[in-house]
Amino acid sequence: MDNKFLWGSATAAYQCEGAWNEDGKGLSNWDVFCHSEKNNVNPVTGDVASDHYHRYEEDIKMMAEGGQNAYRFSIAWTRILPNGVGEVNQKGIDFYHRLIDTCLKHEIEPLVTLYHYDLPQKLFEKGGWENRETTDAFEEYAKVCFKEFGDRVKYWMTINEPNYDTLCSYAIGNYPPNVQSLSRRWHAMYHLMLASAKAVNTYRKLGLNGEIGLVSDSYSIEALEDTPAYNQAKKNADLFFNRSVNDVCVYGHYPEQFIQKLVSDGVDTSYMFEEDKKIFQTGTIDFLGINAYDRILVKPYTSGETILTNNNTGTGDGPKAVIKDWFEFDDDPTTEKNPWGMEIYPKSIYDLLLELKALYPTTPVIITENGIGNYDKFINGEIKDPYRIDYLKGFIENMLEAKTKGCDVRGYLVWSTMDLYSWINGYEKRYGLVYVDFDNENQRTPKESYYWYRDFIRNYEE
Numbered sequence: 001m002d003n004k005f006l007w008g009s010a011t012a013a014y015q016c017e018g019a020w021n022e023d024g025k026g027l028s029n030w031d032v033f034c035h036s037e038k039n040n041v042n043p044v045t046g047d048v049a050s051d052h053y054h055r056y057e058e059d060i061k062m063m064a065e066g067g068q069n070a071y072r073f074s075i076a077w078t079r080i081l082p083n084g085v086g087e088v089n090q091k092g093i094d095f096y097h098r099l100i101d102t103c104l105k106h107e108i109e110p111l112v113t114l115y116h117y118d119l120p121q122k123l124f125e126k127g128g129w130e131n132r133e134t135t136d137a138f139e140e141y142a143k144v145c146f147k148e149f150g151d152r153v154k155y156w157m158t159i160n161e162p163n164y165d166t167l168c169s170y171a172i173g174n175y176p177p178n179v180q181s182l183s184r185r186w187h188a189m190y191h192l193m194l195a196s197a198k199a200v201n202t203y204r205k206l207g208l209n210g211e212i213g214l215v216s217d218s219y220s221i222e223a224l225e226d227t228p229a230y231n232q233a234k235k236n237a238d239l240f241f242n243r244s245v246n247d248v249c250v251y252g253h254y255p256e257q258f259i260q261k262l263v264s265d266g267v268d269t270s271y272m273f274e275e276d277k278k279i280f281q282t283g284t285i286d287f288l289g290i291n292a293y294d295r296i297l298v299k300p301y302t303s304g305e306t307i308l309t310n311n312n313t314g315t316g317d318g319p320k321a322v323i324k325d326w327f328e329f330d331d332d333p334t335t336e337k338n339p340w341g342m343e344i345y346p347k348s349i350y351d352l353l354l355e356l357k358a359l360y361p362t363t364p365v366i367i368t369e370n371g372i373g374n375y376d377k378f379i380n381g382e383i384k385d386p387y388r389i390d391y392l393k394g395f396i397e398n399m400l401e402a403k404t405k406g407c408d409v410r411g412y413l414v415w416s417t418m419d420l421y422s423w424i425n426g427y428e429k430r431y432g433l434v435y436v437d438f439d440n441e442n443q444r445t446p447k448e449s450y451y452w453y454r455d456f457i458r459n460y461e462e
Contacts, residue, residue, distance in 0.1 A: 006109060006411025007457045008070030009063065009433055010369050012116035012160065014046045015420040017076065019053035023091035026082025029124040030117065033176040041174070041312050042426030049421045051442045056099050058444065059418060062434060064106035066450055067457035071108050072368055072413050073099070074116035074160065077141055084120030085137045093148055100152050111368070111413070112153045113215060114142050114199065116160040117175070117423070128177065129166070129188035132271065135195040142199035146206050154210040156203065157289050157368065158196035161217045162189050162245050164291075172308045174424055182306055182323075183267045193248045194276055197283025204282075214249045215289035215368045218242050219296040220351035224330055229300040233327040236261070237298045240326055243359075250288065250360045252281035265325065287410065288360065289368035292395070295348035299330040312424050314339040314375070338372055338387075340429060346394030353402035353409065364408040370395050371415035373422060373429040376447065383435045383447040392449065396456070414453065418444060 014030045021031075034045035052059055063071055077084065079092030103110040115138065123134050142158070150156075159165075168175035170185035196214050203212045221237045223230040239258045247255045262269055306324045311317045318341030321329040336344045349370070356365060372391040376383050392414060403409050419432035427438050433450040437443045 004069065005460075006070035006111070006366065006413070007460070008068040008072065008108070008111075008411070009414040009417040010072035010111075011050075011052065011417045011420060012074045012113070012118075013076035013079075014049070014116070014118040015416075015422070016050040016052040016418065018046065018048040018051045020045075020047045022053070023079075023095065024082060024089040025076065025092060026078035026084070026089075027121040028076065028078045028118040029121055029128070029176045031078075032121050032124075033178075038176070038178055039424070041424050042428070044421070044426045046421040048442070050418050050436050052418075052420075053095065055442065055444075057102055059434075060099075060102045060106055060108060062444065062446065062450075063108055063417060066433065066446070066454040068453075069108055070111060070411055070413060071103055071417065072111040072113065072157075074113035074118075075145060076118055077115065078118065078120050080144055081120065081141050084123040085140060088144060096149060100149055104152060109155065110153050111155040111157065111366070111411075112145070112149065113157040113160050114138075114145060115158065115195075117165055124176070129191045129195075130184060132191060132194075135191050135198055138195040139198040139202055143202050143206075146203055146208060150203075150206065150208040150210065155287075155366075156210060156212040157215045158199045158212065159192050160215045161291060162192040162196075162214075163241055164217045166192065167308070168310070168423075171306075172310050174310055174312060180308075182265070186262060186267055186269075187271055189244070190271060193245065194279060196249060197252075197279045200283040200285060201279065211286035213285040213287040213289050213366070214245070215291060216242070216245045216249070217291040217293075218246065218352055218356070219292075219294070220348045220355060221296050221298060222351070223298055224332060225299075230298075233298045233300045236323075236326040237296060240323065241296060246288065246356075246360065248280060249283075249285045250363050252284045253277065261326070285363070287364045287366055288356070289366050290352070290356070291369035291415070292349045292352060292367055293370065293372075294343045295345050295351070297330040297332055297343075298327040301325055301328055311341045314425070314429060317341050318343070338374055340373060340425070342372070344372070344391060344394075346391070346398050348398075349395050350398035350402045353399065353407040354405060357402075357405075357407045364410050366411040366413070367399060367409065368411075368413055369415035370412065371431045373425070373431045375428060376419075376430045376435060378435055378437065378445065381445070383445060385447050385449050388447070388449040389452045392453065393456075
């Protein structure tokens with residue numbers, strides 16, 4: 001593999017492509033959810049989104065002009081296999097060929113995620129990730145993509161954020177299927193991890209010249225007090241958020257303490273088949289993609305039933321969690337937060353990378369997402385976003401400091417390439433380096449942060 005450091009940005013199919021029912025694309029769970037009465041927090045859809053499907057050439061050219069040499073995007077499963085299985089949609093294949101070719105023309109490395117939240121509706125109706133058959137369907141879908149695009153794509157990622165995806169879908173309940181059940185969450189998450197391992201095994205059998213990983217939202221777990229009870233809460237939260245994903249894809253097995261916690265919670269684990277152990281053991285990753293945004297502060301569990309909330313309205317409240325017999329979220333009143341309650345704490349990426357190096361010393365890391373959402377204002381043809389520049393600068397400096405301590409970090413991708421549909425946060429929560437005027441034919445305008453990032457990359461020397 002090329003040793004150049006990857007500096008780029010990232011998107012996901014449903015969030016930016018639009019063209020939700022064009023060129024033979026099938027329905028995803030997000031298409032259906034967004035058109036339903038359940039979509040009642042910010043009732044908008046990804047039907048058009050950033051219109052990347054029609055404007056990808058403009059977007060990729062802008063990346064190249066911004067000094068970026070890498071673009072992480074996801075493939076919409078429903079463009080390739082409209083029903084999730086069965087017939088292949090050639091027009092969908094053709095679109096991603098054009099997208100990949102355009103990246104390579106502009107000397108941008110494509111990093112491709114196979115699954116980023118958008119499940120074919122036909123599979124969703126059969127139980128989605130709680131149905132073991134979905135893992136086989138994913139393996140078949142992955143095989144089609146590997147065969148079609150594997151000659152030019154050298155970096156693959158199987159699943160985006162098994163933790164956060166299932167947390168929202170099955171615990172907070174703000175993503176489809178909108179349920180609140182930790183036991184169902186663990187069931188779905190197990191199948192996501194199994195699907196990833198199956199896809200990795202398939203990739204290896206094809207003998208392609210590239211690397212394959214998984215994208216994990218991982219966190220430096222911290223506490224405001226150093227006591228046995230607080231330290232136990234930290235260990236529990238590390239299992240809950242990080243090691244229940246990372247140990248599985250790096251080492252090929254679940255942590256014993258994690259399984260013990262499930263058993264003590266009375267979780268039915270009968271879906272964990274003995275024969276899956278070999279699939280996990282052989283389906284380990286080449287690199288770990290890390291989506292790093294903030295740390296998680298915890299304190300000991302005190303009382304009450306499990307409850308998780310998230311701020312999707314930008315009112316300033318932070319996320320809340322009480323996980324019965326595990327931990328509770330804590331808050332540091334001295335730190336700055338964005339309007340969605342996300343703590344701005346750049347040192348978290350340094351602490352996280354050192355923890356990952358200690359746990360997985362031979363596994364390289366790519367920062368597959370890092371960024372901040374805010375209410376950006378378009379004034380006199382400009383978008384000044386000094387808060388984003390400060391945030392990115394702080395995280396990049398801490399990442400580079402971790403590299404000097406021996407952390408094997410291979411790349412850094414800003415979330416996001418352009419403004420896009422931020423799931424049920426809608427369109428007001430903007431993450432992009434490029435402003436998208438959603439009310440004016442999706443016109444693009446680079447933000448101040450785009451130019452800062454361009455200049456930073458130009459001046460960077462390894």
